[in-house]
Amino acid sequence: MAGSPAPPAPPVSSVVIVGAGQAGADTAAALRGRGFSGRITLVGEEEALPYRRPPLSKGYLGGTVDAGDLELLPASSYADQGIDLVLGDRAARIDPEERSVVLDSGTRLSYDRLVLATGARPRRLPVPGADLDGVMTLRGLADAAALREALRGTLREGGHLLVVGGGFVGLELAATARGMGLEATVVEVGPRLMARALSPGMSEHLRAEHLRQGVRVLLRREVAALRGDASGHVRVAELDGGERVQADLVVFGVGVRPGAELAAAAGLEVGDGILVDRWLRTSDPAIHAIGDCARFPSARYGRQLRLESVQNASDQARCAAAAICGDPAPYEAVPWFWTEQYATRLQIAGITDGHDRAVTVGDPSGGRFSVLCFRGERLLGAESAGRPADHMIVRRLLAAGGAGLSPGEAARPGFDLKEYQGRSRQPA
Structure with missing residues (x-):
C-alpha cells in the first residue's frame, strides 16, 4: 500500500466520519475549512459532544477543569457548519459494497468517502481480581x-x-x-x-x-x-x-488496543491498527483511517508507525480532508507529544527510540534541560523539560530533515540551540 499512487479526485458529495474524538471532529472542520459543501455526518458512540482528552488525567481528575471546558466546539458550531452529529449510537457494521455504515440503532448512513477515527481502548491485565470493584x-x-x-x-x-x-x-x-x-x-x-x-x-x-x-x-x-x-x-x-x-x-495504565474491529469485520487490512498508505487510505480506497487506530508508513523513520497523540490525530485529519477534497499529499508531519506532571512540562519532538547517542543541554539540576537524541550523525528528536523554545527549534530542524546538527556540535561546551538556530539561518 505504501507504494501505491496518489489517489484520484472523483466527485465526493457525502462523507461519514466514525469516531467523534479529536481526529473525527478535526476532519469535519478541515473539510468545511477547505470548502467542501457536501454532507458530513460525524458519528460518536458517546453521548457527549466531541471533547479534549488530555485534561482527563490532569485538570479534570483534579477538579480544576469541568466537563463543559473540555468541549472542542459548542453544539451550535456543528449546526452552523452543517455537520450532522449522531451521538450515543455506535457504528455496528460497514458495508463496503453498498458504501454504507449501519449503526446500532439500525440507521444506515451512505457515503462516498468514509473516515474511520475509532481511536483505541485501554488494556486490562488478565490477573486474578481484575474484575473487583475499584x-x-x-x-x-x-x-x-x-x-x-x-x-x-x-x-x-x-x-x-x-x-x-x-x-x-x-x-x-x-x-x-x-x-x-x-x-x-x-x-x-x-x-x-x-x-x-x-x-x-x-x-x-x-x-x-x-x-x-x-x-x-x-x-x-x-x-x-x-x-x-x-x-x-x-x-x-x-x-x-x-x-x-x-x-x-x-x-x-498498561497501554491500549487500537479500535480496528469494525475495519477487520469489513475485510480491511489490519495489524496493530488499521493499515493505511501514505495518503491514509485503507485497503479500500474509499475509506480512510486516522488517529490512534491507524498504522501508517513513515518515510521519515523508515517503518510503520501507530501514534497516540493529539498532534497526530489533528494532522492526519487535515491530511485525509485534503485527499477527500482532491488535493492529496503524503502524510509526513513531525510527531510531537507532551505530558504535565507536577510542575514539569515535558515536550517530545520526533521519535527517539533506537537512538545511539544522547546529548544533554541546559540545567538538569534545575529541571530545565533538553536531551537531544541521535542515531549516528542524524538527529532523531529531543525531550525538553521546561525548555519550550528548544522543543520548537527541534521541531523545525526535524521538519527540515534533521540534517546539520551533529552530536559533536551539540556536545560542545556552552552549546545553545537558540544560538545554533540563529547561526544556521545566516546566509553563507
Missing part, C-alpha cells in the same frame, strides 16, 4: 468521571492508589493523585519509566521527581493478583515475588 481504566469522559469520584472517596477513607504502568497516563494520574493528597504507588514491569518514549536520562529525571513528591515507584515488578474484601472491593495487590501492596483503588 479496579479501573481511564480513556473517556465517563471513565474519568467515575475515577474522579473514586479518587475523592479513596482520599476521604485514607486509602491508597495503585497505578499499574509507568507510561504517560499512569504517571499523570499518579501526579494528579498526589496533588489531591492521596498516597500512591506506581508498579512498572520495565526497567524504567516511560521507557518506550524517553531516553534513560529523562526517565530518571521523572522517577526522581515522583519520588520527591512522595510516590512509591516499583520498577521491574508485576502485579500477580488483586485481592478484595468481603464486599468485593479491591484492597491488596500481590506482586511477583510475594510482596503485598495496599491497593484501595487500582488503575491500569
